[in-house]
Amino acid sequence: AQSVTQLDSQVPVFEEAPVELRCNYSSSVSVYLFWYVQYPNQGLQLLLKYLSGSTLVKGINGFEAEFNKSQTSFHLRKPSVHISDTAEYFCAVSPLGGGSQGNLIFGKGTKLSVKP
Amino acid sequence: DVKVTQSSRYLVKRTGEKVFLECVQDMDHENMFWYRQDPGLGLRLIYFSYDVKMKEKGDIPEGYSVSREKKERFSLILESASTNQTSMYLCATLPQGNEQFFGPGTRLTVL
Numbered sequence: 001a002q003s004v005t006q007l008d009s010q011v012p013v014f015e016e017a018p019v020e021l022r023c024n025y026s027s028s029v030s031v032y033l034f035w036y037v038q039y040p041n042q043g044l045q046l047l048l049k050y051l052s053g054s055t056l057v058k059g060i061n062g063f064e065a066e067f068n069k070s071q072t073s074f075h076l077r078k079p080s081v082h083i084s085d086t087a088e089y090f091c092a093v094s095p096l097g098g099g100s101q102g103n104l105i106f107g108k109g110t111k112l113s114v115k116p
Numbered sequence: 117d118v119k120v121t122q123s124s125r126y127l128v129k130r131t132g133e134k135v136f137l138e139c140v141q142d143m144d145h146e147n148m149f150w151y152r153q154d155p156g157l158g159l160r161l162i163y164f165s166y167d168v169k170m171k172e173k174g175d176i177p178e179g180y181s182v183s184r185e186k187k188e189r190f191s192l193i194l195e196s197a198s199t200n201q202t203s204m205y206l207c208a209t210l211p212q213g214n215e216q217f218f219g220p221g222t223r224l225t226v227l
Contacts, residue, residue: 009156022221041119042219043206044159051214091160094214102147102210103174108158 002027002093006107013081014115021076021110023091026103031093034104035065038088046088050074061085086114118143120219122207128225134189135194137222139207145217147210150174150182152203153221159206165190193201 007022021028025031032051036044048059065076074091092105118124123138139148147166151174153158163173178221179201183191194201204223208216 020117034215036218041221043220044208045218046215049215102214102216103149103161103164104159104208106159108156 002029002031002095002105004091004093004105004107006050006089006091006110008110009108010113012113012115015083016080019077019080019081019085019090019112021091021112023074023076023107025072025074025091025093027072027093027095030096032096033065034092034094035059035063035074035076036092037061038090038109040064040087044090047076063075081112081114083114083116087112102116118145118209118211118217120199120207120209120217122205122219122222124222125220126223126225129194129197130227131198132196133197133226135197135224135226137192137194137205137207137224139190139192139219141188141190141217143208143211143217144187145209145211146187148184148217149208149210150180150190150192151206151208152176154203162192163169181197197224199226202226 003026005024034049035047048053050057050067058064088109092104119142145210149164150162154157165171181193206221207219
């Protein structure tokens with residue numbers, strides 16, 4: 001079975017400051033890794049994903065994440081945030097292979113609040 | 117662009133009513149999913165479907181059923197709505213790949 005832990009439920013930051021949203025996962029099989037963003041009253045939108053290859057993944061809106069297999073982490077970073085980045089961010093994993101391929105296991109979310 | 121639509125953005129129902137939530141996708145994707153989202157709990161999988169007329173239980177299927185008669189449509193059914201089913205419901209599709217595409221969500225309130 002897989003599980004995802006987002007270590008911070010809320011992260012307040014000032015505009016133009018850097019931010020890191022932390023995500024750790026547990027799995028007995030290899031997984032794909034995802035970050036999704038949810039703006040108020042909207043569905044989820046993919047920010048970035050790690051499938052294989054380079055462990056540093058760049059996504060939309062200036063976000064990037066680094067896969068660390070030894071620490072089973074996939075932290076999301078942005079060097080300078082904007083007010084418009086205020087949203088809830090979800091880390092998710094998907095196990096490879098078998099009947100459950102494609103299923104996503106989500107963390108509980110991190111609410112990023114960017115203040116002027 | 118992938119388009120996933122859900123029949124209602126906001127819905128208010130009474131306890132004991134039968135509720136249908138509809139999800140339609142326009143990209144011929146085989147896999148479709150229903151999640152519910154609650155504050156502090158993230159998204160939890162209710163049911164998913166790999167093909168027409170096929171369904172699999174997710175993590176929290178109790179109190180729900182689903183129907184997939186056509187490839188593009190995946191319905192979530194609350195046979196007898198209860199107040200603890202007040203939630204945001206999200207539908208998603210998965211093409212041959214790894215990224216799920218989400219609809220805008222239906223916020224259901226059961227009074």
